[in-house]
Amino acid sequence: MTSKELIQIEDQYGAHNYHPLDVVLAKGKGIWVYDLEGNKFLDFLSAYSSVNQGHCHPRIVKALTDQAQKLTITSRAFRNDQLALFCKQVCELADMDMLLPMNSGAEAVETAIKAMRKWGYKVKGIAKDKAEIITCAGNFHGRTTTIVGFSTEELYKEYFGPYTPGFKSVPYGDALAIENAITENTAAVLIEPIQAEGGVLIPPEGYLKQIAEICKKHNVLLAMDEIQTGLGRTGEMFACRHEGVQPDIFILGKALSGGFYPVSAVVTNKEVLGLFTPGEHGSTFAGNPLACAIAREALNVIVEEELPRKATELGKYFMDQLRTINSDHIKEVRGKGLLIGVELKDSAGGARRFCEAMQAEGLLCKETHETVIRFAPPLVITKKDIDWAFERIKKVLETL
Numbered sequence: 001m002t003s004k005e006l007i008q009i010e011d012q013y014g015a016h017n018y019h020p021l022d023v024v025l026a027k028g029k030g031i032w033v034y035d036l037e038g039n040k041f042l043d044f045l046s047a048y049s050s051v052n053q054g055h056c057h058p059r060i061v062k063a064l065t066d067q068a069q070k071l072t073i074t075s076r077a078f079r080n081d082q083l084a085l086f087c088k089q090v091c092e093l094a095d096m097d098m099l100l101p102m103n104s105g106a107e108a109v110e111t112a113i114k115a116m117r118k119w120g121y122k123v124k125g126i127a128k129d130k131a132e133i134i135t136c137a138g139n140f141h142g143r144t145t146t147i148v149g150f151s152t153e154e155l156y157k158e159y160f161g162p163y164t165p166g167f168k169s170v171p172y173g174d175a176l177a178i179e180n181a182i183t184e185n186t187a188a189v190l191i192e193p194i195q196a197e198g199g200v201l202i203p204p205e206g207y208l209k210q211i212a213e214i215c216k217k218h219n220v221l222l223a224m225d226e227i228q229t230g231l232g233r234t235g236e237m238f239a240c241r242h243e244g245v246q247p248d249i250f251i252l253g254k255a256l257s258g259g260f261y262p263v264s265a266v267v268t269n270k271e272v273l274g275l276f277t278p279g280e281h282g283s284t285f286a287g288n289p290l291a292c293a294i295a296r297e298a299l300n301v302i303v304e305e306e307l308p309r310k311a312t313e314l315g316k317y318f319m320d321q322l323r324t325i326n327s328d329h330i331k332e333v334r335g336k337g338l339l340i341g342v343e344l345k346d347s348a349g350g351a352r353r354f355c356e357a358m359q360a361e362g363l364l365c366k367e368t369h370e371t372v373i374r375f376a377p378p379l380v381i382t383k384k385d386i387d388w389a390f391e392r393i394k395k396v397l398e399t400l
């Protein structure tokens, strides 16, 4: 079948909850993806940073196929020989005590919400059903009904109410606003170290550090949603480490499996996850041996191939290049490591048409928030590939 036919069938039978570029991908290797007709593209989205390790990384393919022939699922009714070492490995990487595995990122956020609320009641002594969690305007934490309830994006929530109570919204980037929003009922602050979906918004220097101090001072937990920013993307294993911040809770997903399989996790000190007792929470697929084997190798690749260091070096190189582009459309180039956003002026007519023009040049990018083009290639990209891509990006931005 041709791409055209498949697009027609997908549009007929698949729900239209996405607006994808019309490219039907059939193969991936490293930073490259190939459509059905064999055209080659550089993947500048990395499935929202799920494939930091590059598409179909051979080591992870091997871990997957080896494990798939041994044992794939046990449920948590029984133990398996992969879960323990997965938990230990992530805890050591995150400098934490305990891990609770889930599947999707949104499930990990939901799990963290439960854990933070329970901590609020059992440890902080908040009155029953009064626990509050502070979130930020412009956040993206996933798509469940509870999570979209505290989104500030009308599109994500408009027809999906009524919303779960217990969340308070403050502007992003303003630490004092958080301090002012804290009450005796505040259990936690849930935050992204960089708002990636929000348009690659980088908070002012020192913001995360200030929040960490405020949380400590008021006996409030700090939860970092590092689902997209974590695991090397911004040049550190976790983005909050740029400011030397260790939160109470890490929420991880996406690249935790190198893009092979949904694997997410909540990682905390003993005081938080130690509160869960048998039967209170769970998921049929979470912590299965296939997921754990994949994730263990996905993490080995990040560490052994020094992907955070690559993201730092190449991110700086790429951003310096992008800043030399002479285009009236560009308002700002910003980013950290290889999470880069090019914000266009309102007069540019939206980022989508630029993404479509780049597709014709062999680059796949996706606009975020109408006016921002996100550049987030797999971290295994080389200087040579960046040079190749830059010529094309420059051409599109300077001629369109």
Ligand SMILES: *Cc1c(COP(=O)(O)O)cnc(C)c1O
Binding pocket: 048, 104, 105, 106, 107, 109, 140, 141, 142, 143, 192, 196, 197, 225, 226, 227, 228, 229, 253, 254
């Ligand atoms: C992608 C993402 C999520 C949700 O993860 P899913 O696997 O899509 O449920 C949550 N938070 C952040 C910061 C994300 O980027």
